[in-house]
Amino acid sequence: MGDFIVDIIAATLRIATPLIFATLGELFCERAGILNLGIEGTMFFGAFSGFTAASLSGSLWVGVLTALVGGMLSGWLMSLLSVRLGVNQHVSGLGITLLMTALALFGFRVIFGESRVLPSITPFSQLSIFPNSPVLGEIFSQYTLTYIAIALIPIVWWVVFRTNFGLNLRSVGDNPEATDAAGINVYRLRTIALVIGGALMGVGGAFLSVAQLGSFTFGIVAGRGWVCIALIIFANWHPVKVLWGALLFGSVQALQSRLQLTGIKLPYELFMALPYVVTILALTLAGRNASYPAALLKPYKRE
Amino acid sequence: MAKFRLERAPAPMWTKALIPIVAVLVTFIITSIFIIMAGANPFEAYYNFIIVPLSSQFSALEVLVKATPLIFTGLAVTFAFAAGYYNIGAEGQLYAGAVAAAWVGATFTNLPSIVVVPLMLVLGFAGGMLWALLPALLKVKLKVDEVVTTLLMNSIIMYIISALLNGPWRDPETGWPKSPEFFEAARFIQIIPRSRLHLGFVIALVLVVIVFLIIKRTPFGLQMRAAGASKAGAMFAGINVNRTMLIAALVSGGIAGLAGVSEIAGIHYHLISELSGGYGYTGIIVATLGGLNPIGATVAALFIGLIDTGAQTVSRVLGVPVYLGDVVQSTLLLVTLSMLLLQNYRIKRI
Numbered sequence: 118m119g120d121f122i123v124d125i126i127a128a129t130l131r132i133a134t135p136l137i138f139a140t141l142g143e144l145f146c147e148r149a150g151i152l153n154l155g156i157e158g159t160m161f162f163g164a165f166s167g168f169t170a171a172s173l174s175g176s177l178w179v180g181v182l183t184a185l186v187g188g189m190l191s192g193w194l195m196s197l198l199s200v201r202l203g204v205n206q207h208v209s210g211l212g213i214t215l216l217m218t219a220l221a222l223f224g225f226r227v228i229f230g231e232s233r234v235l236p237s238i239t240p241f242s243q244l245s246i247f248p249n250s251p252v253l254g255e256i257f258s259q260y261t262l263t264y265i266a267i268a269l270i271p272i273v274w275w276v277v278f279r280t281n282f283g284l285n286l287r288s289v290g291d292n293p294e295a296t297d298a299a300g301i302n303v304y305r306l307r308t309i310a311l312v313i314g315g316a317l318m319g320v321g322g323a324f325l326s327v328a329q330l331g332s333f334t335f336g337i338v339a340g341r342g343w344v345c346i347a348l349i350i351f352a353n354w355h356p357v358k359v360l361w362g363a364l365l366f367g368s369v370q371a372l373q374s375r376l377q378l379t380g381i382k383l384p385y386e387l388f389m390a391l392p393y394v395v396t397i398l399a400l401t402l403a404g405r406n407a408s409y410p411a412a413l414l415k416p417y418k419r420e
Numbered sequence: 421m422a423k424f425r426l427e428r429a430p431a432p433m434w435t436k437a438l439i440p441i442v443a444v445l446v447t448f449i450i451t452s453i454f455i456i457m458a459g460a461n462p463f464e465a466y467y468n469f470i471i472v473p474l475s476s477q478f479s480a481l482e483v484l485v486k487a488t489p490l491i492f493t494g495l496a497v498t499f500a501f502a503a504g505y506y507n508i509g510a511e512g513q514l515y516a517g518a519v520a521a522a523w524v525g526a527t528f529t530n531l532p533s534i535v536v537v538p539l540m541l542v543l544g545f546a547g548g549m550l551w552a553l554l555p556a557l558l559k560v561k562l563k564v565d566e567v568v569t570t571l572l573m574n575s576i577i578m579y580i581i582s583a584l585l586n587g588p589w590r591d592p593e594t595g596w597p598k599s600p601e602f603f604e605a606a607r608f609i610q611i612i613p614r615s616r617l618h619l620g621f622v623i624a625l626v627l628v629v630i631v632f633l634i635i636k637r638t639p640f641g642l643q644m645r646a647a648g649a650s651k652a653g654a655m656f657a658g659i660n661v662n663r664t665m666l667i668a669a670l671v672s673g674g675i676a677g678l679a680g681v682s683e684i685a686g687i688h689y690h691l692i693s694e695l696s697g698g699y700g701y702t703g704i705i706v707a708t709l710g711g712l713n714p715i716g717a718t719v720a721a722l723f724i725g726l727i728d729t730g731a732q733t734v735s736r737v738l739g740v741p742v743y744l745g746d747v748v749q750s751t752l753l754l755v756t757l758s759m760l761l762l763q764n765y766r767i768k769r770i
Contacts, residue, residue, distance in 0.1 A: 219746030
């Protein structure tokens with residue numbers, strides 16, 4: 118039983134990692150007033166570009182860095198549309214998802230061809246912090262990216278709530294007119310937020326291919342981006358609650374897959390659909406009181 | 421160095437008609453970069469993309485087959501967006517319609533076509549409506565943003581379908597996750613022999629006319645467009661905006677449900693989880709390209725159908741990955757979106 122719990126905790130951290138990265142990315146976008154539905158495609162592109170660069174260069178960290186840059190590009194493209202031009206955020210975000218997904222699929226076929234054998238790399242190995250402790254040793258035997266993800270939580274909290282940049286970010290998402298009047302460039306700030314957000318989403322995607330799987334499959338992201346869209350609402354746009362939400366989701370998934378192995382017959386789909394159902398429920402209960410950034414979805418036009 | 425800046429200037433009327441044509445040209449210029457990266461000649465590629473599919477009867481009909489679900493989903497998205505309700509859930513509503521059709525098509529084995537087909541259409545429409553109901557109610561009653569909820573509903577139904585196909589509907593003989601095969605009477609008739617073009621295409625065209633008449637020629641359509649243009653303005657004019665949005669959302673879901681019926685009864689004859697190749701999302705492209713006009717959406721759906729067919733030709737002839745079609749479609753969407761806004765600006769030297 119003890120082993121079982123330790124195993125679940127370890128798996129929870131692994132499953133939560135890409136969600137933490139990408140949800141923190143979405144947090145930057147939404148705090149600045151932009152709903153970035155490009156998240157799913159950006160993660161997918163991150164998984165593709167990370168894997169491809171790692172495979173071609175032979176260095177996994179080059180892969181992660183490439184995914185980061187790819188994500189930044191995706192965020193910048195989103196900013197061109199939704200910030201500079203003021204295009205409807207739903208449609209432009211979905212457009213970005215469609216484009217980044219298509220580019221990843223196209224690029225993968227161009228570079229790797231249509232081989233029968235799935236191209237693969239040796240992924241990151243896990244880093245053990247307490248090699249001598251039986252319990253902590255197994256729990257904290259994780260990928261470096263997982264430790265980075267957890268370390269990002271206080272960093273993002275500090276950036277958003279304790280720096281000038283964070284203050285401007287929050288005000289631009291709540292009241293862009295007033296922020297502009299205070300002499301801050303709304304367009305530039307929102308662009309920066311989207312670029313940072315895209316970078317985090319890209320790394321989240323790369324975790325799947327470069328650390329967890331060691332290869333790139335077309336179903337690699339499988340709606341995790343939409344889970345993050347749900348998580349950010351669930352977390353009330355707060356970095357610490359993002360961690361709790363991601364861990365909760367991760368633990369349900371971990372429990373589900375372990376129960377599957379023990380042969381207990383439960384439709385796994387029930388667990389997979391749970392985060393979506395819970396989010397809709399949370400939105401319903403919060404209703405009008407959900408503390409959306411006030412200017413979310415509203416394009417800013419300087420008169 | 422000369423500096424330029426964008427200055428707002430209202431667009432003259434004629435630019436609106438030019439946008440689709442210019443957008444297609446710009447898209448082709450952008451995507452030719454990717455064609456060159458794939459080691460092919462862009463001119464040759466576009467010849468195979470656009471001209472070759474239309475040069476034989478079989479592939480030209482195939483364009484119509486590919487366009488059929490997109491006309492449905494394009495209309496569905498148009499209907500909701502026109503009323504200012506951002507239904508991103510056409511994909512899920514399509515599957516809801518397909519589930520209803522799959523149940524009818526495998527259950528009422530004794531009924532003739534004339535009964536089964538209308539029953540499928542009605543229940544498919546109802547299925548799509550049902551899947552659109554919760555987000556619409558939440559929007560109207562509690563002001564919960566419909567974009568997120570409709571999007572999440574898409575994911576939920578995929579797991580329901582997975583549970584159905586791995587559970588009660590699993591093929592008892594092969595064990596494959598696909599629902600029982602439709603009996604003969606429940607299958608849509610082929611319009612043209614030896615092609616895949618089926619009754620769904622005709623139904624789609626009829627629906628185009630109906631939706632056009634509703635949006636452009638009825639008082640309700642006027643209310644929809646007023647709500648879409650400005651909720652506050654419509655409310656001020658005494659229009660019940662909530663009721664209008666609710667109805668638009670439900671009808672939109674119903675139309676998306678018909679897309680599911682058409683695909684399952686016209687092409688596949690059983691439910692699989694890959695029934696839609698993202699038609700619900702492509703419907704958003706179609707509706708945007710069509711300028712939220714039913715006729716425009718139809719033209720856009722035919723064009724996207726052509727791109728889908730052409731991508732297969734390009735892949736077969738030149739070895740360019742078939743995903744070029746997806747690249748072209750999504751680029752076209754983003755270029756069109758940008759141009760719709762850019763037309764209101766002019767470049768000024770300062």
